[in-house]
Amino acid sequence: MSAKKILDMKGGEPIVCIAAYTTPIAKMADKHCDLVLVGDSVGMVLHGLPSTQSVSVEMMVMHGQAVRRGADHALVVVDMPFGSYEASPEQAFETAAYIMQETDCTAIKLEGGAHMAETIDFLTTRGIPVMAHVGLTPQSVKGIGGYAVQGRGEDRQRVLDDAKAVQDAGAFCVVLEMVTEELANEATKLLDIPTIGIGASNQCDGQVLVIDDMLGMFQDFKPKFVKRFADLGADAEKAIAEYAQDVRSRAFPAADHVYADKK
Template sequence: MSATPAPAPARRLMPSDLAARKGGDPIVCLTAYTTPVARIADRHCDLVLVGDSVGMVLHGLPSTLGVSVEMMVMHGAAVNRGLDRALMVVDMPFGSYEAGPEQAFAAAARIMRETGAGAVKLEGGVAMAPTIAFLVARGIPVMAHVGLTPQAVNTLGGYRVQGRGADADRVRADARAVAEAGAFAVVLEKVSEPLAAALTAELAIPTIGIGASAACDGQVLVIDDMLGMFTDFRPRFVRRYAELGAAAEEAVAAYAADVRARRFPAAEHVFAETGGAR
């Protein structure tokens, strides 16, 4: 049995709508990179994230570090065409905001102008708080991202769990800093479950978990992970809700076999010299 689609509101959801959901109904979020997938996600999700994960799952890059602003703009514009109700947030890619608030504003303004995004997302805590405050003061809503920040994976020592033991103080300081800077929500990625639950209780803004805690105010997954389309690796925090990659492999194999055996195209797939459908 399929899930009941979320009711469509009279307008597109805004960052303030999701901020108001703190402590209420969980916020449902998935990534999307194309118009057809956006249309599906829009019927069920509150927030659709055009993530820089696009570099790995669609472009075959080894990490998110090679993603450009141009790539995010292209995919963001495509996703926006498929949305009627969900808030669209677009990731700011590596190198587009770290140099300072002015650089971040230029990149964020371009992304919002050329995609129709309702907000941007950037990674980093205490160090990025001044940039977040700068953007918010100039009319750009920001979703923050702390804990495991994939763009900084080389300095974090890999894709390790964050916030264990003494490291909890660092993650807590990051989360508090972005909330105080004006972020309307914060992604907690691969943060130890007790810390993620505690931060959700402490922060005044919604927390969106990915490998964090069911106590978070919402959850996000990369759609290619949860559908079984991206199979290069599978993080522990991913639950597969389908195995579309395996189904696609079977379909392509069946097509190839039919072509080689001349079973396709069959009579119903070709056209007579006269009459019949065009």
């Protein structure tokens, strides 16, 4: 899958996107999804960090490599972590080029609206496909007062302006995170590039969820916009408890699980 094909899906069949971080999950997602995002949410979901701001480029490269090994069909996009692109377009290019060279991903994602338009233009004119991200931008939560819904009241025009700015700068699609349903619908109609919703509207051109959220593996908190399609976290904890009990009672390993001397 190419960035151009994702762009061409505007207004058509909804784009299926999952944020994933490992080869086994990427292999499963590749059968069903159009786009696999290696999100910086990996820091919170898999590494226990308090926010995405502590995620490093090296961490993104490691997980990007893992996902790319499992994805043959889906477009693989890797997040640019906090502090790796904001200083200048040149810094962003160096980081993006490094991530793409090391992971063989097709595109990168960065957060920010109108203030990042110059950087997006700098990258796209140099051959780097960019997935944009406006609305709630998790890397900036300390500066915007936490995880609050964006685009209400007077804030509506700012989000629309941000979405239009990243499109005009060359982004091939844009994530709309935690914006009002009405605003997401308006942005989707306004833009010529696909909108990918997360806590937005089912009328967006596509949807994205974090794999550990939708499978119930991440249980520290559950945002309103998450639908759990399975509860593997509870199943896993139950299995671990049964394993521990079998070990302590010496029920495991049983005869079927050990090796006898050859006769």
